[in-house]
Amino acid sequence: MLKLLKATMVRIHRILVFKKYYAYDKTSFLQRCIIKRNSCSESVNKVTIDKDKIRNFSIVAHVDHGKSTLADRLLELTGVIKPGTEQTQVLDQLQVERERGITVKAVTASLNYTYENKTYLLNLIDTPGHVDFSNEVVRSVTACQGVILLVDANEGVQAQTVAVHSLAKRNNMTIIPTLNKIDLPRADPDKVKTQLKSLFNFDPETVMSISAKKGWGVKELLEAIIKRIPPPPVSSDGHFRAHIIDTWHDKYRGVLCLAYIHSGKIQIGQAVKWLSETKQQTVKSLALLRPKEEPIDEATAGQVVMVGCGPKGGGSVGDQLLSTDYPLKEISTSTNHVKHMVYAGIFPADQSQHTLLSDAIKKLALNDSAVSMHPDSSPALGQGWRVGFLGLLHLDVFTQRLLQEYKAEAILTAPSVPYKVKVKGAKIIKQYKGDEVIITNPLLLPDPNNIEEYYEPFVIGTIITPVEYIGPVTTLCLDRRGSPLPTSAVDDKNTLMQFILPLSEIVVDFHDTLKSITSGFASFDYQDHGFHPSALARMDILLNGVLVEELSTIVHVSRLEYNARRLTEKLKEMIPRQMVQVAIQAVVGGKVYARETLKAYRKDVTAKLYGGDVTRRKKLLKQQAEGKKKMRSVANIKIPRNTFIDVLKR
Numbered sequence: 064m065l066k067l068l069k070a071t072m073v074r075i076h077r078i079l080v081f082k083k084y085y086a087y088d089k090t091s092f093l094q095r096c097i098i099k100r101n102s103c104s105e106s107v108n109k110v111t112i113d114k115d116k117i118r119n120f121s122i123v124a125h126v127d128h129g130k131s132t133l134a135d136r137l138l139e140l141t142g143v144i145k146p147g148t149e150q151t152q153v154l155d156q157l158q159v160e161r162e163r164g165i166t167v168k169a170v171t172a173s174l175n176y177t178y179e180n181k182t183y184l185l186n187l188i189d190t191p192g193h194v195d196f197s198n199e200v201v202r203s204v205t206a207c208q209g210v211i212l213l214v215d216a217n218e219g220v221q222a223q224t225v226a227v228h229s230l231a232k233r234n235n236m237t238i239i240p241t242l243n244k245i246d247l248p249r250a251d252p253d254k255v256k257t258q259l260k261s262l263f264n265f266d267p268e269t270v271m272s273i274s275a276k277k278g279w280g281v282k283e284l285l286e287a288i289i290k291r292i293p294p295p296p297v298s299s300d301g302h303f304r305a306h307i308i309d310t311w312h313d314k315y316r317g318v319l320c321l322a323y324i325h326s327g328k329i330q331i332g333q334a335v336k337w338l339s340e341t342k343q344q345t346v347k348s349l350a351l352l353r354p355k356e357e358p359i360d361e362a363t364a365g366q367v368v369m370v371g372c373g374p375k376g377g378g379s380v381g382d383q384l385l386s387t388d389y390p391l392k393e394i395s396t397s398t399n400h401v402k403h404m405v406y407a408g409i410f411p412a413d414q415s416q417h418t419l420l421s422d423a424i425k426k427l428a429l430n431d432s433a434v435s436m437h438p439d440s441s442p443a444l445g446q447g448w449r450v451g452f453l454g455l456l457h458l459d460v461f462t463q464r465l466l467q468e469y470k471a472e473a474i475l476t477a478p479s480v481p482y483k484v485k486v487k488g489a490k491i492i493k494q495y496k497g498d499e500v501i502i503t504n505p506l507l508l509p510d511p512n513n514i515e516e517y518y519e520p521f522v523i524g525t526i527i528t529p530v531e532y533i534g535p536v537t538t539l540c541l542d543r544r545g546s547p548l549p550t551s552a553v554d555d556k557n558t559l560m561q562f563i564l565p566l567s568e569i570v571v572d573f574h575d576t577l578k579s580i581t582s583g584f585a586s587f588d589y590q591d592h593g594f595h596p597s598a599l600a601r602m603d604i605l606l607n608g609v610l611v612e613e614l615s616t617i618v619h620v621s622r623l624e625y626n627a628r629r630l631t632e633k634l635k636e637m638i639p640r641q642m643v644q645v646a647i648q649a650v651v652g653g654k655v656y657a658r659e660t661l662k663a664y665r666k667d668v669t670a671k672l673y674g675g676d677v678t679r680r681k682k683l684l685k686q687q688a689e690g691k692k693k694m695r696s697v698a699n700i701k702i703p704r705n706t707f708i709d710v711l712k713r
């Protein structure tokens with residue numbers, strides 16, 4: 064009884080303390096909680112930092128060359144994490160990143176480092192390596208003056224190294240070429256320095272050598288950052304202006320933004336406005352990310368800080384935050400146009416989940432600015448969205464994040480690259496606003512009789528491979544309708560090959576095939592090469608004569624028979640046998656190109672049970688019922704939901 068009384072008193076006391084703080088100021092209450100959580104980090108920063116002591120830089124590299132491991136060592140050297148902490152790749156915070164071992168989001172960490180008795184503020188941005196997340200790299204470099212170009216001393220320069228190098232060059236950034244993994248027995252720093260000299264003209268003397276895993280040379284690299292990368296070219300006088308490089312949603316504080324300040328100062332409580340809207344807002348949250356939030360009262364030009372304008376505040380990537388008196392005519396806007404490589408329909412598993420999924424997609428899209436969304440509807444699947452992604456891995460990660468971070472399950476339709484058609488007499492057909500129409504959903508392809516010309520998206524693919532695989536790589540690219548461009552030598556053992564390839568031929572499994580025919584040695588990256596005239600047709604899949612909308616695809620005419628056979632055979636393998644016989648047909652313009660028949664069958668999950676415990680029988684039937692929920696039903700035929708994507712893989 065006494066214990067119960069004591070516990071109740073403690074609870075009442077906690078509620079009173081909570082109310083006192085909460086009533087005082089919601090934001091500062093939350094900030095105080097965060098300060099408490101971060102008690103090991105430094106005290107609240109009130110000092111205006113001199114821009115000459117700021118360095119903003121990104122780590123860029125080919126996938127798996129050690130960016131996140133290097134970020135760990137930098138966090139250790141600057142006292143953010145203790146050396147030898149059990150957690151590695153600290154900046155890979157998302158569940159999907161930890162499960163897959165890849166970075167998908169660029170993450171910022173503001174670090175303090177004292178060099179020659181001066182304390183510097185180093186804003187580090189760790190970026191993803193995979194081409195599907197290249198938008199994160201493009202976004203990050205807009206807040207930086209330099210990059211560490213990391214190259215695995217064993218693998219050497221890879222396709223993505225070439226891509227990030229040219230991105231850094233285009234943005235006039237200071238590049239610190241750095242060899243990583245020099246601890247590996249097979250590392251060959253001299254060979255890689257020669258590659259860096261021949262491909263990018265880097266003086267071997269300026270190339271740093273480190274082992275991010277062992278920590279070798281990382282201190283020297285940190286000092287090279289201070290010495291070689293210039294401070295941000297900004298002024299803290301004048302009106303406040305910042306541009307937004309990332310956004311995310313917080314349950315209590317609404318939209319939070321990562322901002323790079325170009326001019327002036329920003330303070331808690333200051334009135335600000337967005338370039339995109341006229342409404343005035345007040346700065347409610349301001350913090351450095353170390354990478355945990357460290358609340359500050361003021362930030363100045365050159366800094367990369369987190370800003371929030373309360374639950375009703377806005378903010379989106381690319382937008383600008385300004386002081387209310389900022390002269391708008393002085394602003395030059397540059398738009399970073401994201402080119403989507405694949406589109407897929409996203410629909411709720413059942414329509415009662417529409418609001419939940421809609422909410423989840425909006426919040427996730429805030430944090431993943433590379434996706435584009437348009438409402439879409441289908442008679443079979445109801446209301447949903449047509450979503451544009453940078454590639455299939457991006458699509459996969461997006462749906463995994465929907466499920467893991469927002470508990471929202473979605474049905475996906477077969478991904479398709481965008482096509483373009485020129486419509487005959489577009490002025491007469493009202494639904495087409497111009498005569499050239501981008502088709503992101505195969506079902507919306509106009510009637511072939513109304514199409515004057517079809518266009519297909521192409522890319523320039525860059526492949527770096529050991530010379531002994533030149534033959535198989537050429538065969539693969541020609542087989543995928545590629546046309547070769549001139550090659551160049553990386554060194555005496557490796558070559559850089561380029562091909563113009565149709566995007567549709569590389570999005571699904573090109574990379575995996577390339578890896579398997581080159582024993583994992585070749586690397587691949589691609590850049591947009593625009594639309595080119597092509598011969599295309601829409602292929603539909605019918606199950607017992609009923610159209611399965613999710614499986615319609617646009618196919619090059621030379622691939623019609625091959626694709627029809629492959630799709631029907633694969634569907635026969637993937638669709639479980641049903642109570643009735645199922646005819647699977649691939650049809651183009653009313654003509655059947657391939658047909659398979661799935662024999663009728665009823666799976667009796669309890670067949671192996673000989674009498675005995677009724678609970679066991681019930682359990683098996685329950686499991687079977689749960690499995691059925693994961694099916695999509697077309698004309699009473701149950702199709703597993705993942706079929707729509709898996710069927711496209713060769």
Ligand SMILES: Nc1nc2c(ncn2[C@@H]2O[C@H](COP(=O)(O)OP(=O)(O)OP(=O)(O)O)[C@@H](O)[C@H]2O)c(=O)[nH]1
Pocket residue numbers: 124125126127128129130131132133152164165166167190191192193243244245246247273274275276277
């Ligand atoms: N031996 C050795 N292994 C390293 C070194 N640096 C990184 N690694 C290993 O290389 C692998 C990839 O490292 P990450 O830091 O995840 O690479 P990343 O570039 O961040 O990968 P993505 O973000 O997915 O592109 C991990 O297994 C690391 O342990 C190093 O200096 N030496």
